[in-house]
Amino acid sequence: MTHTVTSRPPTLFDNVIAETPGKALNLHACLQCGTCAGSCPSGPDMDHSPRAIFAMLDAGMDDEVLNSNTPWFCVSCYYCMVRCPQEIPITDIMYTLKRLAIKEGYYQEDKAPEFSETFCDFVEHNGRSFELGIAMRYHLRYHPLGAFKMAAGMGLHLFRKGRMDLTPSRIKNVSQLKSILNKAKELGGAA
Amino acid sequence: MKYSYYPGCSLEKNARSYHVSTMAIAKSLGIEFVEVEDWNCCGATEYISIEKVPAYALVTRNLALAAEQNGSTNLVAPCSACYLNLKKADHYLGENVDLRQKIDLALEAGGLSYQPGSLNVQHLLEIIAVDIGYEEIEAQVKRPLFNLRVAPYYGCLVPRPAAMGSFDDPEHPTSLDNILKRLGATVIDFPLKAQCCGGHMTQISEETALELLRRLLKNAADYKADMIATLCPMCQLNLDAYQDAVNAHFGTDYKIPIVYFTQLMGLAFGLPADELGFGSEIVSARPALEKITLEEPKPARTRERGKKKTDLPLPTRPEEG
Structure with a gap:
């Protein structure tokens, strides 16, 4: 892929690299070998394989990239990342694409950002998460039918086994956590 | 052996049996776990999907607390997601100056600080397999x-x-x-x-x-x-x-x-x-x-099978452990 040296406004390709910790610069060296696509367990559900996403990024197809459901179907298994011959931090790039899609108001697959947002909201207020409570609240808020299904089925099983809390636990120093997160938000911008 | 212990949210309730059994075998193996006091959620795979700097700040608060409380420089997490997040934060903060500076400022707002690399983040499996070792288990x-x-x-x-x-x-x-x-x-x-x-x-x-x-x-x-x-x-x-x-x-x-x-x-x-x-x-x-x-x-009979001459010349499975 091309190296960009001229002065011009940053493209989505540049932003992705800038916003990804780790060796994201390696994205310039993508060979389009498709090892990532072949390793991806949720590949069949994606609009574009990770390989295609990188080609589209390079081609400046920003809208298509940010609209794609690809990052939202990434299960964070890191197979692509350990297999990539160019050591591109692919999983981390998928997270960056999610953040940029939210920031730019894109995303096709609406459930995933809602779930993540419910989770974050919870953690910010309590310092702890409890996955089952979060799942329930998320379903209640966005997919009431799903909440009913969950409560009547799996939720009940887990509750009976003593594996489901009804109230979240809370850390002692929530105010400290809030100061840290607020400062981080101020420094980090939206992405 | 003494370790700082980060249980993570799942082990509080849903995966209580993991926590309970970990504590039980720790006793048998002579491991002392010191729980990081007032630890917070690692953000799982969700927080990083929304905001980068706050996600790293959230994880790093735990590293800062563990380092400050000084139970041990080895920090153990039994949950895979917690383990990866803690390890990743430590790793990327050491590598990425820009991110490190932002996290330093964020932690400072809460009166904390963390020097990347000062803790050795390990998964429970690692300390059992490597630090304790198979002989001791047997x-x-x-x-x-x-x-x-x-x-x-x-x-x-x-x-x-x-x-x-x-x-x-x-x-x-x-x-x-x-x-x-x-x-x-x-x-x-x-x-x-x-x-x-x-x-x-x-x-x-x-x-x-x-x-x-x-x-x-x-x-x-x-x-x-x-x-x-x-x-x-x-x-x-x-x-x-x-x-x-x-x-x-x-x-x-x-x-x-x-x-x-x-x-x-x-x-x-x-x-x-x-x-x-x-x-x-x-x-x-x-x-x-x-x-x-x-x-x-x-x-198992599978071992004998490799000896037959009629078999395809595949490599035999090495004897492990």
């Missing part, structure tokens, strides 16, 4: 798990990503196999041992998750596993609580109990089952545990 075995066929399931986040220095192979890990063998269990060949359980996909796209779960259950069933041993609360929850849904969706009839490897260790160490959190799994482990015999099973 020495503790009082009630071997003879005749119990176990599928060792590693999932994604412990073996990978290897770029940060994994203690085991990223695609073909063997440490859990070795531990279970030392317990006397029959460890089955489990080709999907490091494949994904779907993570949070059960909430977002159930069909995607159910297919991934079906593959794992089928693989374990094909090799006649009595149970699957796991080391991650997310894997346990998905495979256990969604097994019914997999059966309903695909018309299958899997009844494979999913237990934590620490529970099996405790059992082999002669600790009572009710002190190891058995019974909290949805697919009951009882029928499988009843298969355990006092006598060692005869060695």
Whole structure:
């Protein structure tokens, strides 16, 4: 892929690299070998394989990239990342694409950002998460039918086994956590 | 041996049996766990999908607390997601100056600080397999798990990503196999041992998750596993609580109990089952545990097969552990 040296406004390709910790610069060296696509367990559900996403990024197809459901179907298994011959931090790039899609108001697959947002909201207020409570609240808020299904089925099983809390636990120093997160938000911008 | 211990949110309730059994075997193995006081959620795979700097700040608060409380410079997490997040934050903060400066300022707002690299973040499996070692594990075995066929399931986040220095192979890990063998269990060949359980996909796209779960259950069933041993609360929850849904969706009839490897260790160490959190799994482990015999099973025939001249010239499986 091309190296960009001229002065011009940053493209989505540049932003992705800038916003990804780790060796994201390696994205310039993508060979389009498709090892990532072949390793991806949720590949069949994606609009574009990770390989295609990188080609589209390079081609400046920003809208298509940010609209794609690809990052939202990434299960964070890191197979692509350990297999990539160019050591591109692919999983981390998928997270960056999610953040940029939210920031730019894109995303096709609406459930995933809602779930993540419910989770974050919870953690910010309590310092702890409890996955089952979060799942329930998320379903209640966005997919009431799903909440009913969950409560009547799996939720009940887990509750009976003593594996489901009804109230979240809370850390002692929530105010400290809030100061840290607020400062981080101020420094980090939206992405 | 003394370790700082980061339980993570799952171990508080949903994966209580993992916590309980970890504490029980720690006693037998002479490990002291000092829980990081007032730790917060690591953000799982969600926070990083929304905001980068706050996500790293959230994780790093835990590193700062662990370093400040100084229980030990070794920080242990039993949950795979917590382990990866803690390790990743430590790694990327050391590598990325811009991110590091921002996190420093954010922590300062809460009166904390953290120097990347000052803690050694480890997964529970690592300290048991590497720090304690297989000999010591075997020495503790009082009630071997003879005749119990176990599928060792590693999932994604412990073996990978290897770029940060994994203690085991990223695609073909063997440490859990070795531990279970030392317990006397029959460890089955489990080709999907490091494949994904779907993570949070059960909430977002159930069909995607159910297919991934079906593959794992089928693989374990094909090799006649009595149970699957796991080391991650997310894997346990998905495979256990969604097994019914997999059966309903695909018309299958899997009844494979999913237990934590620490529970099996405790059992082999002669600790009572009710002190190891058995019974909290949805697919009951009882029928499988009843298969355990006092006598060692005869060695599997597969080893003899390699000696036949008529076989294809494939490499033989190396003897492990």
